[in-house]
Amino acid sequence: MRTLEVLWRIGVGIEGGVLTKSGAMKALELCLSSKQGNEMRERTSILKVFAEEAVKSYGRTTEDLNVLVNEIICGPSKPILEWRRMEDMYVRPKVQGNPLQSLTTMCKPIKA
Structure with a gap:
């Protein structure tokens, strides 16, 4: 190449x-x-x-994939999943039960 x-x-x-x-x-x-x-x-x-x-849990690739999944599940007009910066790590809210069913409940506005 x-x-x-x-x-x-x-x-x-x-x-x-x-x-x-x-x-x-x-x-x-x-x-x-x-x-x-x-x-x-x-x-x-x-x-x-x-x-x-880039591929670590807080890397750019992971962030981009999460934004894409959120756009598909929540729609383009809704904000991205809320992520918190904690000791240089992004922590995803805990999901109970089936993660795919619970993703829609995780779509909430980001606090400014």
């Missing part, structure tokens, strides 16, 4: 668009035993941290 190779600089391009044994060997050599390979691994480690933060 061109984005991985050029923009993010964490990938190796395939010559001619076809993966061959010699092309794979060159790519592995580049990734595993060169300065450019070391730099790719460093950038990959940084991107890994960003991805892990």
Whole structure:
């Protein structure tokens, strides 16, 4: 993928668009035993941290999914689910019984 190779600089391009044994060997050599390979691994480690933060229970991905679910259940004119910031963690209100049935009862205005 061109984005991985050029923009993010964490990938190796395939010559001619076809993966061959010699092309794979060159790519592995580049990734595993060169300065450019070391730099790719460093950038990959940084991107890994960003991805892990995004999918944590209080991460951006989780927040976006919760907003989407709330929009589907409560409708676009109603406010998003109320989340409280508590010691750097977002805490969801406790749900009794079936979570899917209880979601509609959790749709309440956010206090300003």
